[in-house]
């Protein structure tokens with residue numbers, strides 16, 4: 001699941017038990033959906049939610065949005081049955097919560113077979129220490145920061161600047177990038193009616209290198225899509241850098257200068273990535 005070909009700016013959690021929300025998601029402008037059987041569903045509702053979700057996925061209608069199913073941990077009474085019931089329902093990936101080590105991923109991979117991509121909730125201190133090995137697992141295609149569980153387990157304060165979580169967030173992004181091709185998604189912003197606070201947290205996550213942010217409410221989608229998309233001035237600069245570099249190259253030069261700044265081969269790679277992302281977003285919007 002390469003972010004150059006598939007955007008993951010807005011990744012909306014939807015409780016697998018809520019018919020209305022499952023239906024509404026078919027029209028929401030999010031890039032991906034996490035259909036949740038874990039924390040958003042009460043223990044007594046879990047068996048029914050499993051069935052409701054499998055039916056919704058089989059019915060389809062989610063368009064180009066990536067469909068990711070979060071099952072319960074395999075150490076719970078529900079996890080194994082979730083995996084069995086959902087593995088052939090048409091999801092693009094299965095998301096495993098409360099992972100600590102790569103062997104937790106192995107257990108799920110054994111059960112799903114080699115063709116189903118696995119995403120991992122990074123939400124325990126042990127998982128953060130093992131981030132590199134987890135991301136390097138052959139079947140892992142995405143890491144999702146579980147900032148609520150991390151905050152609980154670290155015993156840290158919730159701060160607007162997320163300073164107590166910074167090491168964990170950076171280790172998650174580094175692990176995804178070291179593994180190459182692994183998507184990195186930031187945690188949720190709990191105050192879902194606070195658009196300004198969400199915008200600031202999206203911009204922080206984007207600046208750290210995340211591909212997108214997990215969301216809990218549809219009202220959070222537009223702000224997030226804007227924050228994680230390249231701006232028009234970034235696109236213009238990327239185009240000018242590529243044109244200037246090609247011109248310099250044709251003249252036998254190894255570098256170019258644009259807006260007073262040097263442009264080398266590595267800047268061209270970054271510029272091409274910006275243009276590919278802009279194209280992928282345009283493609284996502286075209287139904």
Ligand SMILES: CC(C)(COP(=O)(O)OP(=O)(O)OC[C@H]1O[C@@H](n2cnc3c(N)ncnc32)[C@H](O)[C@@H]1OP(=O)(O)O)[C@@H](O)C(=O)NCCC(=O)NCCSC(=O)C[C@H](O)C(=O)O
Pocket residue numbers: 012013014015020021022024025036039040121123145146147148149150187188192215216217218
């Ligand atoms: C947070 C909510 C409980 C709020 O629900 P509600 O008060 O019903 O919201 P609204 O009345 O404003 O809803 C307006 C309409 O939007 C639909 N809706 C609401 N939420 C969603 C959603 N997530 N996806 C799709 N559609 C949604 C409502 O159905 C209304 O529709 P309509 O009636 O047609 O107008 C609620 O938003 C919610 O349950 N959110 C998801 C919570 C969740 O998934 N939590 C678990 C994931 S977060 C997590 O686990 C963190 C992680 O593990 C960690 O450790 O950090």
Ligand SMILES: [Mg+2]
Pocket residue numbers: 039097121123146148149
């Ligand atoms: Mg969690």
